[in-house]
Amino acid sequence: MSSLSKMPDVVLTAIIHYLDFRSIMFLRKVCRDFRTFIDEVVPSSSIIGLGLTVNQERIELALEDSLAEFRKVTYSKPDQELAFWKDLEMILKHQKSHLEYFTVDLEPPENHRTLDKSTLEKLHSEFLDKLQNLLTSRKAPLKAASLNLVVGDQNEIMTILPNIDSEKLEEILLFPATGPHMRVFKLDRVVETVQWKNAKELGTANFMVEEPLEKFTHFERCRICVDTISLKLLRQLKETFFNHPTLESFELHHEPHYKCRELKHLFEQLFEGSYPDEVYQDRWYSRIPGNSEEVLSIRSSYFDWITFSRCKFSEIQRSII
Template sequence: MEIPPPNLLTIAEVPMTRITEFCDLKSILNLRKVCHDLRNFIDDTKPKISKIKVLGFEIFEDRIIFEIDDRTLTMDYKDDKKGNTVFSMDQKSKILENSNFFEIFSNDFCGFLDFQGPKFERIYMDLSKMSPNSLKKFLEVFVENLKKRKEKIKVKFLPLVLLDQEDSLEILKVLDSKFLKKIQIYFENFPENREEKSWKIDKIMELEQWKNLEKLVLHSKIEISDFRNLGHLRKCVLRVAKITVEDLKILKEVSFF
């Protein structure tokens, strides 16, 4: 009887666990791309690797760039316009046939959270380089995957580049409000050559994540209807579209002024 050649899937669980414990992050991420069985094994056993503190991603019309620990590791998910996703890491590419790059990235992001742990110092998201219609489709997939997780994401600092406050609402809701301490927002005009406008954050202010916030940095011109909503912040840096004498009186009473 011919004995099949050994492969990773035929290795017993204990030796396989020991093998993954000696893998670095790049190796683990590559193994997750081999097949569903290996991905499920890694997600279930959660190999012990050095903790990642920073995540970030930029989304475009046809690609997503996912960065770990300030570009220590960069992954690229690209739509090849033929119904496939081209996944690249370390100058090596793999074609994932019959796949949507939104879904592949979202699954990988959530899988990464599962085996890495939900605590991070910073998660950076640039949602400004995609058209509003495409962004809506991406957020539907991305947020739905995040909502399926048992734990909310614990991140201390959330820098965002947005087209509108609406784009951030569902993402903010899946963050642990007790852990999030600082938000930084830059609103990008779309298209880029349009005159600068002022932006609203009134809906963001209604979220539980806002109420426990300590620091806020807003790089774009903001409309504030009630400055008392800033009163709980320890530090606030912002540009306002307009301000009245009454607003200044309120600001004199808050802690960061």
């Protein structure tokens, strides 16, 4: 009986086809012949989810495969950093199919509130430079349906986002690495990327945006935070729903500057009427021109968020006041 290493390439290829990525990496370490063969063939991995979490003490690599098995490997810094980059390089080299999600979480130090901006910007610069080099060195952009970034600023976003396949990316999730306190997050360069323009869903939290509303209304589902709510902003969003049938929902979080009656007064000026809701007290609505089946429905806490969405007119018809 011939040994596995002496089998024809077509047989080895067939065997590798049934192995998960972890098994392929184990096989690669068996002998030089296997390593050479695997490096030449570059079989696709079975990984569907990839997560990277980095702080001053460690780097965590989280993997989920097609069998829904989840593995997490922790690399201490600086002793095991080289091993991490070798492992990540191998993973990205074999990642040919699209990921369901790709997450990068840049954790700040506990004393980040006492550090100046320039110090915070340098904390993860080396990690991001190496990650960017790995992503740009691929023959094709990394395919991921969802990109989840916990970062410090726009520059950090731009080291990753432009290197994701714009045709596969559907969802972008952005969160500030420095915690839940609200601040402005500049996105003027991010909103001009093809990845941003092609994505279908945007989720943000704990930071405010200042870019024009039209930079967000191409999404089918969107959640952003703004500082102030105005009649002009609400009217613009209402008209956008009327003119863009693909827009399903738009959630506006805002600073709690307003009293309940102030927002109610804006809604009374802008929408056709209201109807009772067991959870949100009142919901407001407007008929959509040329659409007899759907209406624009608005619900609000009256304190810190407003959500625009479409619903069937038949669902609210009996409740309309």
